[in-house]
Amino acid sequence: MDSLEPASNLLEYNEARYRILAEQSGVMITLHRPGDWAYTAVNPAVEQLTGYRADELLGLPAYELFHPEDAWAMQHKLIPAIKKHGTRTFRYRSRNRQGLYRWVESTHRSIRDEQSGELKEIIAVTREVQQEVEAEQALQRLAAVVEASADLVLLCDEQLQVLDLNRAARQALERPETDSESGERFSLRDYLSTESVQKIRTIALQVARQKGRWQGAIRLNLPEGKDGVWQLEQLIATNTEPVYGLYSLIIRDRSEEHAVQQALQDKQQQLAHSERLMSLGEMASGLAHEINQPLASLLNYARGGLRKLKQKEDLAPQQLSQLLTAMEKQAERAAAIVQQLRSMVKKTPHRPEIIELGQSLREAVNFVEQELEQQMVDIRWQEPNGKALVMADKVQLQQVWVNLLINALEAMAQASERRGSAKSGREIKISIRESLIPETQSSDWQVEICDQGAGISVDRMTQIFEPYYSSKSSGLGLGLSISRSIIESLGGGIDVDSDGKSYSCVKVRLAACREVQER
Template identity: 35%
Template structure:
């Protein structure tokens, strides 16, 4: 065989190998005219799997016509989806399938030129990247949502506890700027006690169970006055490394405005409660004056009697004077206790959650109403839980609720000839909550009145403002409790309120 023939045979064999490789490739390999219409000159069989066309159907078709309208001029515009390196362009775009829908292709193309530098054809290698592109689009959409979220979203390295990402809300709450990048660590954001007692156990819980939910306070040092709280921690695992935790997502919320609104509401509630107590004392002025007048009148009688006996010489020993002084002192203390009780009830105080026994509080309130009960022929009856349950609450506000309910029970007998007139106060533990009931046997409350019973300014009293039950309802709800009434409209009314037992409130 001549050398020329042998060389020709080798070239043909090499060409066959390249064609075989092209035909067996899962990537679409195509040749196009170097014109603007990008007409198909040749293509391997992979086009049928990618685009649904056979090679014979697509050859001679302008490729430009199959581009998605938004992607047709990517190369001309040097869009973000186009990359250039060493004479080759890589373009990501949408191309029309034979069925009419679009798929995402990633094409690397190169222009073949003759010896004079004129373009002869364009060689392209294309692959279907639809799944990858849709996943990236979803990731980009998620990133936009995360960045625009009003919640603080932080990514935290599970070993170093460095914050590797913060969204715009986090930067704003921390008083930092993206332009002046600062490195944040969790131990910089929390006092040591909070870090060890709350944050680290939350991270460990998320590492074990995947997520943690709760509330951890966060006071950004770089932005005094702001208040946030961590509400959720998610542990993300690396599936390629034995499912080890790779990083944490920490979701927090700026609650500054919420806290300010709560504080404002609390102040308004305290003002309303104080005004209600003053009104209650004003309504009871006659009874209170009478109750104070009794020990004062007794003191005057003891003094006058002692003076008279001294003048008449009936007192000859110091023990007789001492006895008179003891009786006077007892009545003075009684008057003093009445005044102290009244002053304590009407004083203006901030909200104070303390631990106290509810049974004693019920008895204390009835002592405050003793004169009013006597004037209306009321008999107090107690059914108090023998365990003497304790609650954590603002004692003055709970006393105010009891006062309002017991006075309503007393007034329920007004205008009726019912006798006897009991007002029963009972306490009972129900699971992790305390139930307090104030019941009377008056004529009851009608269905129509029941509908608006706890609304402001709703009252059946001639001179009442209708604020007592409304304020009581607000007070009990602010203590994570519930207040309601039961009545058949004929044979009495029962007011109930429930409160968490000591240590059981949220």
């Protein structure tokens, strides 16, 4: 039968084991005298952590290596707490041999006499936490910046449940401070339209998961009674543990920019309206003739009918029907001209709608038909097989075409006067063609209005789009400037090409629109 090992041998064996553990440990293990907290024993790791040898530290009060601010807290708060409660863990700045202060974390435990309870010594286990503290401080600084930001910053999950938000977000969305403190959640869906939620779920989240970040513009619905324009502009995926699957949302207040854009749009519409009135004034004689034609025909039909009635001639039903039908057509023609004039003169709000370019251009050509006849200028069309659809304001787009057609006619009239050539056989070419954009896999429609005028010199080419620039003695010189503003507000562009002698071509680009509901 095996006998038990003597107790003294077992104690020596355990002490040897503990000594090996202490000496091989990578953390600093020290013993301290209760009165002055002087080092009474240290393990080899102390040199690696502080740069001091063991013999240099023995007998030295530990708080002499503390930062002055931390030494005071150690003497007046921590030591009494350790004596009272037995164990305490705290962080402080300790000076190494090079004189640099590094953050460390120590767990102190009091050792008392089992019989009397007297405090005999304190054991401390210390490790360096400099990198942890620096990371925490950086995180705190970042959190302070986020909290002070005027942007709305939210932390959400994939279901758009809000887990945390900064002060600006709480104020804008009218959420109480207790939300984050109590852990109570709410959904960002409450502030989004169904379409916007779908866009975030199917596009923004997927892009953020794949690329780390999504950027765009999705408008929020603010609480009732709150004014402003708030847009979700960035969604950032968190792809690291332990917050994988969470997203930071950045929402910005665009109220001021929206107000400025609205004011600019209002000014543009006012200028466009003034320019339309000027154009109509310049075309007054032609427009009067245009209206007089159907009115004169209508009057002739009416007089013819009255004459037959006075002469007591019988009108067969078929003849009467033909007479009334002819009168109706002329009346409708006059009404259409008046309606077109009213649309050009009337101030209307900006109303984007799907427009067919061919129809819009033909209506503009009809508007200047009298000028075309007077100058004996024909229109040569080149159109695509299908419909060329764009999203634009009908009146403003038609104003662009009228401006360009009037400019073409005036250029051709000036060229005829200079050359002394015959007016017949001249034409304005209007073409509509589609151009593909490989980068975005989308397409534009390009409208070209080309004339056979005197051309535009290189010097004038740099000025023609400037406000109030004009080569004519009359007019405001706003036609091309307003036309460019209108086209650019639609996301398009306008350019001019000319040989400077006998040819000019204005090229207008507009984004193609394919979203048409079949009726």
